Amino acid sequence: MATIPDAAASPVAVEQIRTGEQYIDSLRNRNLTVFLFGELVAEPADHPMIRPSINAVAETYDLAARAPELATALSPLTGERVNRFLHIAGSADDLVRQNKMQRRLGQLTGTCFQRCVGLDAIGSCHSVTFDIDAERGSDYYRRFIGFLKRAQTANIVIGGAMTDPKGDRSKSPHQQADPDLFLHVSKRDDKGIYVSGAKMHQTGAVNSHWLIFMPTMRMTDADKDWAVVGAVRVDAPGLTYIVGRQTNDTRIVDGGSMDAGNAQFAGQESLIVFEDVFVPYEHVFMDGEWQYAATLVERFTTYHRSSYVCKTGLGDVLIGAAAEAASHNGVESVSHIKDKLVEMTHLNETIYSSCMAAAYRARPMASGAWLNDEMLSNVAKHNVTRFPFEISRLAQDIAGGLVVTMPSEKDLQNNEVGPLIRKFLQGKSGVDTVDRMRILRLIENMTIGRNAVGYLTESLHGAGSPQAQRIQIARGMKIDDKKQRARHLAGIAETRPKNA
């Protein structure tokens, strides 16, 4: 079993997690405080409702083994190839490969594999700690690099935690009635700080080994105590996880493998409560430098909005499922069906192109980390808030009403009605009725079931809701340059615009 890196022992000689199976083992016996349906979960790694989300993370390990050029990278920190989810992008090409890996994992799991928040957290901390140190003479970058190096060596899962509860949205952190509505330093001593508060809808937190917490928005001088970044072990004292309900989450518990639609993989989000959680200074990466909160958020969202390229992998699966359903109905060559499949593909590839362009047009920051193009990253995510909904609607259109009216697997297994179901749900000659039902359940899963949570709602709100992208697009749209060009062509401005 892998030993999780500890700041007290640096560098740590740890065994390394090498496979998905080893990863799953590493999650056991951690005594996490995880609540689900009002009960403390004894062993999350073995809870049937949580397990599919763990499987999705495990796939990130196995892919690294199967396709190292895609899912690993040579770390300048360790001199070894490391899992790409622990690698700081050192070139546009790194970000391009990352996009490809994310699409592939979307194809492989049909769900959220949960590691992008952590990946984008280390990406943004790398440059921000570097910048703070450069201007302030602080020591954050060294600490961060030390942490990251140990994480790479042990090959652990780092989760990121950003979204605070926010309370009254018209008030800044220090103005809130309850200081805990934004995560903050509740006390400190000579060894480290203690943080309290909460982080909402945290992707894959329970399945991670460490969490990096970050501020969620621009701050002011008075918000100093809330301007805090650090890393904590997932099993640190004071941490409580309340796993969120998902649509059809209990289907996996019902028994059988069909009704879940995708029995193997799912996403996971939870509410994390911090109650005086200790963070030794060696794991503190920002501590009061409120001026950098906005920078960190902007870099993080620029990375993270591009990470929604993963949805094109889910789109591939859903397009494939719709085509398969059409084939089961014997209508795959009907013109309106083909046309819908083309439209789905067009929308899916449009998202992909925006994400890829954002990666290719990345630029280096002072720390050497490369950051996606901000405008295109926002444009990409904004398309993600729209197109999966239309792809999903078209998938349901092709699949037909059975997606939501089909009998349960238990009915199928019943001696009396099972044969009736097989008889009447028969598709085109030669198609196995059970195969047909399985494909329809997968479409249900992705459009109105458990993984629709990730494919649709999370596509809206993850990495910032649509309006957040619009604000960034407005900031980057260079309207004065555009106006000047219009004036010039309209015959008003004498002088040619700059960059003419």
Next chain:
Amino acid sequence: MATIPDAAASPVAVEQIRTGEQYIDSLRNRNLTVFLFGELVAEPADHPMIRPSINAVAETYDLAARAPELATALSPLTGERVNRFLHIAGSADDLVRQNKMQRRLGQLTGTCFQRCVGLDAIGSCHSVTFDIDAERGSDYYRRFIGFLKRAQTANIVIGGAMTDPKGDRSKSPHQQADPDLFLHVSKRDDKGIYVSGAKMHQTGAVNSHWLIFMPTMRMTDADKDWAVVGAVRVDAPGLTYIVGRQTNDTRIVDGGSMDAGNAQFAGQESLIVFEDVFVPYEHVFMDGEWQYAATLVERFTTYHRSSYVCKTGLGDVLIGAAAEAASHNGVESVSHIKDKLVEMTHLNETIYSSCMAAAYRARPMASGAWLNDEMLSNVAKHNVTRFPFEISRLAQDIAGGLVVTMPSEKDLQNNEVGPLIRKFLQGKSGVDTVDRMRILRLIENMTIGRNAVGYLTESLHGAGSPQAQRIQIARGMKIDDKKQRARHLAGIAETRPKNA
């Protein structure tokens, strides 16, 4: 308890169902063969998962009592006011009121109240039986009127059953490998016929008292045995019901009232299998007149596509829920939020206007029944296949990610984490966190939960999938007249078009 009308005793003196409660009582002790999750359901009326769908139907009784001008009509058959769901539209105004009633019931239940199929079945049978008799000298209209009169008197629920399994879609009924893939006359004697086959995704079948079965498409001479219309008691021997699974269907069983989102109301669809079900001639309304199959289907779909006006009632609820969620977040007056609520309303009212115009422009048929405008009814339904998806997306946009990441009600009730949830899910000052959670659960219910089945997927496929409307629109679009007008204005055609 109401006695269900029986053809053998005609006219039947029956007690009348008067209230929702009496209706629910009337469903008990019928010994239906209903399967759910692989088990025979002892008493569907009391099954917690089925009950919300019964409640929705019950609301059609209670509304009739509360708002008789809306939900009842004066029957020329009985001389009494009858539930509008049992009334043959005798004017455009009847159809207009019907639309209003359907919207109101959508507002009241937030789901499918399941009676429109039956309503539209009697509407189309009225004129088609009349037409067949007029041309063939048959006796169907008298039988049908007798049946309907008894149904009105007893105030029962009539379900409609149309969609056959269809098997190989490139083949007509008589060409199928298995004759049961379309419902057909399997044998006959001097008392009546026996029918076998199945009807798919039948709305509210288990909650009905009688079913009218109808052919699902155009037929040929060789399909005579499949050209059959009749009425059967829901508890007739040979009928088996397999209730379909719905998203989040088991949440209501989990205990508590929150996680279901809408604990009181839901829809229902099932697969009905007919095995040599006897239908006395007095309840047979078409028997081999294959030439009228297409007419019946066209009239039925013209009625039924307009019935999707109910979704504007669901839209009202969802718009209200989104506005309430925005209010809980303290952002209701933010411009992009207001703009989204306006857009949702615009789309919802566009659907309403199409349905209303179709009703106002209704025309009488030979039997005296009035039929909605066919073009506008198809246009209305086609908008229903699109706009609820966008309304739903905007509702999720306004509501935020909590819609899919919120802890369960059991967590809220837990002594340890309940207070944490209340603390961190607090909205704007003064908002009860539980109210906030309830509204978000309602939005989940309608956009990615149990009632999304009806609001989204059924909006796509009910009364015909999008392509079915496009075919009808193509048929009605009078392209030659339009071309002639273009030629005239282009200076080609000398003569003015007709109707100039």
Next chain:
Amino acid sequence: MATIPDAAASPVAVEQIRTGEQYIDSLRNRNLTVFLFGELVAEPADHPMIRPSINAVAETYDLAARAPELATALSPLTGERVNRFLHIAGSADDLVRQNKMQRRLGQLTGTCFQRCVGLDAIGSCHSVTFDIDAERGSDYYRRFIGFLKRAQTANIVIGGAMTDPKGDRSKSPHQQADPDLFLHVSKRDDKGIYVSGAKMHQTGAVNSHWLIFMPTMRMTDADKDWAVVGAVRVDAPGLTYIVGRQTNDTRIVDGGSMDAGNAQFAGQESLIVFEDVFVPYEHVFMDGEWQYAATLVERFTTYHRSSYVCKTGLGDVLIGAAAEAASHNGVESVSHIKDKLVEMTHLNETIYSSCMAAAYRARPMASGAWLNDEMLSNVAKHNVTRFPFEISRLAQDIAGGLVVTMPSEKDLQNNEVGPLIRKFLQGKSGVDTVDRMRILRLIENMTIGRNAVGYLTESLHGAGSPQAQRIQIARGMKIDDKKQRARHLAGIAETRPKNA
């Protein structure tokens, strides 16, 4: 020739305009001050660029003769049938017929026939003068009815004038640097008032006999002088008309009949300048009652937004032209072409249904005039700001690039290149190349030519820009009722909503 009614002689015995030809005659010799391309137009009625817009108005006379049930109505004022454009809607049925007439005229002309503003002006003045008198004891209604009766008898064209220049949009009329930026009473004597200012983009003004001017927005006590309504002869001293340029307006002057696309019909908009124009009190219908300005605007826009039903008539022509172009190319039965024609029709009929529903759901006001449903009228117009653009795009898609690259008619007539054009622009065998070119020119005319002004841009801005409808939709959306329904279904509100 018809004598235009004059307040000084009341009642006036006038000859009546009966035909389009008589109407055109009636426009001559009026000594209007009309400017076009920097020159005073000697006789607008015979100006080749203006004439097509006159032809379109003339069609409203000829249709009345050909189809009196559609384009005339029995006036309670005169006891005779009058042109429907001079009739006050006295029932929902009147508004329904009006919609049908407007669609028909759109089909007949393929452009804006310019009489709806006047029609909607008399409709709103009818009820508002009635209301003012009822509350204030004034004499406006009698005056207005007198004016209208004379207009009906003489069968003249009344134009409406509403949109002021507005200047600084953050200021109300009395706050403007220049009082003329809103039309206002500049002086008065015992015979009448004098008004100064301007009205922008006035449809068909030059082609009218009389104009009714109205305030353009809500006013305050200090804006009394701007709260003025009255009727003036188009040739009254002090009026100047500057005709606006339209896309491709000069093609009609180039010679030939092809390049214009629609050589016979076009729209017209002009800037009207008022310089101390005298209005005798008998023709003043509001004079300082600023409280009614908003009412008048709201009623006018409710009428006028529904009047955009005319665009469905243009849509019919464009759909027909696209189908004809497809037929010329031999591709009319190709599936994607058919699908696009269906989509165009669906969008066109959606607009129609909204307008028709608004008419059917009209309600009477105190004066006895009936007003369209406000919500649906706004919804209808809002769809008009979107769908014609997509219909236009699809028409161009079907038509192909020749729409914008085709040689001129003069090239076609040239001995050298004419035969080459005929040879190479040949469509499917049997199609006359000239016919093909004419249809493409018509599509150009409606999508990127002179009548695109009316079909597209005016569809955006006429009767209020998109945002104006959104504001009205927001006002009428009954959000509190919707919220209450949501709370009830979410299990929050104990009590059932009103209207449950």
Next chain:
Amino acid sequence: MATIPDAAASPVAVEQIRTGEQYIDSLRNRNLTVFLFGELVAEPADHPMIRPSINAVAETYDLAARAPELATALSPLTGERVNRFLHIAGSADDLVRQNKMQRRLGQLTGTCFQRCVGLDAIGSCHSVTFDIDAERGSDYYRRFIGFLKRAQTANIVIGGAMTDPKGDRSKSPHQQADPDLFLHVSKRDDKGIYVSGAKMHQTGAVNSHWLIFMPTMRMTDADKDWAVVGAVRVDAPGLTYIVGRQTNDTRIVDGGSMDAGNAQFAGQESLIVFEDVFVPYEHVFMDGEWQYAATLVERFTTYHRSSYVCKTGLGDVLIGAAAEAASHNGVESVSHIKDKLVEMTHLNETIYSSCMAAAYRARPMASGAWLNDEMLSNVAKHNVTRFPFEISRLAQDIAGGLVVTMPSEKDLQNNEVGPLIRKFLQGKSGVDTVDRMRILRLIENMTIGRNAVGYLTESLHGAGSPQAQRIQIARGMKIDDKKQRARHLAGIAETRPKNA
């Protein structure tokens, strides 16, 4: 003046065109047979209606001087920097820079600068001639390189000609009633071939020095004579050009600089007729190798669909114009206006991202030329067939109705009405009315005027109509791989998909 390269003298020592002015000079005295409005144009270079299109091409020369890194490239053929429009992309970076240059030129001209067809023609001929030679031992590549080298040295404009009239679209070239409906070898001798036929809507042909003609679609063995590629001088005997009419094309002739909207720049399309035009073998690059026709078309369209990135430059201008118009009205900070500008930008950048991703993901062909990613190039162009229409609609929405109702420049200059126009068209305080009018005319120009031809209609049809992209997307969508992934996740397929 530059001497145009001639195959007879190879290599040719020519003077080089260096500036836009020299380019314009080079067009004079060529004795082209150009028809416009039924007349032979004496000197196209000085024709006021043609000149704006020449100015747009001239800008490609001047930009090369001002921004060589953008608009020139180092040619491996000459060892010198050459205009990028004559450069074969030798890397993905070349294509990326090309995209940037095209966007910049769109920004600079607000129209079609006409050189992309030629650029994409040389790109595709480079690899296809190489491939034919490799397989057939022919000599085309050497000839082509020779031609290109001379063109680079002389720095001329090469146009491309692809679209044949096609006649009956259900027939291949050899089946047409008239062989000229596709360009073909009409005779041959020992010096070269003679070609006859026509090319439709040819961009910038009259403004070019040489044309490369290419087949327009897949061919068969029987179509050998039509499978021909070659280069001809624009002034070769037997060539006739008939310039197409454009919306508002004559405004530039009316006098004044305002009404044209963009007085300096425009596009150009013409019908080119070939009558036994001689092509010496040295300039023949395909001669009967019908198997390569489809390859050539596919490579050409893959290049050319990406070239529509230029429309993002036009989009920049239109967004700027809309923002400026809003500013003139004093409403730039109104939320719905800002929101529309953001939406326009989002759509514009989505197009850009698709084009850029297609460039970055280019791959080398055997000849060493790099080709854009085919799927993404098609996706990019498909977005171009949609988004400019919505951007245009939003620009008109922001600009207001004046876009189509504004008086002419001549009215503005008139002593009587000019002051009235200045008074009443005054925007926000401090804005020059003439500036306001100029911006509105520019918006008219791009949305419903001369340059809307290029921004809208050409965006639909250039480089293939929408359906052409859908066919290519269907071909590239790897549906079997997607289906396999779906089956795997649905629990059907045992084995993991390839590339898992």
